[in-house]
Amino acid sequence: MHKQNDLIKRINEKYPKLSKGQKLLANYILKNYEKAVFLTAAKLGSIVGVSESTVVRFANELGYDGYPKLQRALQELVKTKLTSVQRMEVTSGRIDQEHVLKSVLQTDAEKIKHTLEDIDEEVFDEAVNMIIDADKIYILGVRSCASLAGFLGFYMNLIFDNVKLIHTNSVSEMFEQIHRIGPDDVVIGISYPRYSKRTIKAMEFARSRNANLIAVTDSALSPITQYADLSLLAASDMASFVDSLVAPLSLINALIVSLSLKKKDKIKKSLEDLERIWKEYDVYDDDELEIYPSKKGF
Template structure:
């Protein structure tokens, strides 16, 4: 299977609007009311049930369902998913807070958030293509230098990936700056035998997008880790790994992306098992010599000393 490319991104980005425009003349009066409302108020329509949307527009719930079918979607939930893709980059932080307040059961916040995160991993598992994942692994293994780029909330993911990649590879460069000029200063040596791993989720960082665009001008291989085939990251990618994230929450949900990154690290460790074992063996000696980690003996000594001091 081929990875999504720029053409796929551009086609999918306008898909819902195109469907409405292409079919508008054939719509019934009620369907035209729905079409107009969605085009004018898509940021509100995305969060409405079929029944609620019908009530606002003044049509029946069955009319809403038929409208979704007329557009070529297999039911209203698929239309709603298309709406989510349309609005995810449009919501401001304030709007995201308002939406979160409306959608979360405030009497069971913990349960609501954990269940939402579990659902994102489930959806990611259902939607991701293993062939694409395997292709990304091969691209990383073949690269002369591996660049990892992620800023703002995605910097956490980039740092995690960079930490473990540095245990496996000796050719990793983690780009950790929020300055556009400094970012280009760190990647200007990019070559066609390098790979760039760009990580970005809504709201997408322009700095990361510019870095991906620059990588393509240097003919470097580009792997993106993002949330959707509608992500603007797709247009610069040779290979895209898709992990679902919450498009409405003020706090970005990075559970599924982190799980995907875990899988990527494990897959590469398996491919380079001998190198990893040797590296960890050397590191264990260093960690022990320089007391990087607490160990049971240290804890027991401290515990016994405390007991003796209490008796004194």
């Protein structure tokens, strides 16, 4: 059995010597490993635009005794995902280090494009209705996903009065915050590689209490999808030390906009009340503050 980083290591080592067609295969596997793992040699070749024999030669070039052995290495990669060090190795091997800004922006743009192509609008609409019908809404995301959960929680609190944002570094505290969850509640669990065990355990617990579960994650193979009633998939970038959360943030934006349109009468009143409060307590910096001194008196 190959180590979980063996396939990536082999691709990076062999990449400069690969043929043009083999490089296309290498790039596709690195960017779409969760899809490639299910493909036959013929199907993979068809998607990339090369022959089946090129796929077999590619496997041999990497040191695997045939395509099935390469596929098994892919299965191990999907099971375990990548460590931060391995992701850094992939980043350094794939990115144009003389044009980092453009390379990263282009990669992020591609993630949104792929998400747009693959998203299931019917599932999205079901998720919106599930949230609207919920007695209480729990939002869960830890580590790098805490920023997504916090963003969603901030705007959801402007729309609903039954939102609970779960943010903790302790497994015990997490269960303390969700122990009252029931079948009329909904949990929005956000999880991206490397998947947090805390999020998985919380989703498992919520499933045992018959709550309604929505997963926001990167793949149908994500461990939280096994507990979810609905899965909203937005592409991330496994080949990077820094998690690419642009596509999931865009998906969350769409979720917020859709919910606000459904509840526009209520949100209008809430925002009018908040505007009065913000003004009364001087929350925002309006034009009254003169940042630059005028020439008067000089």
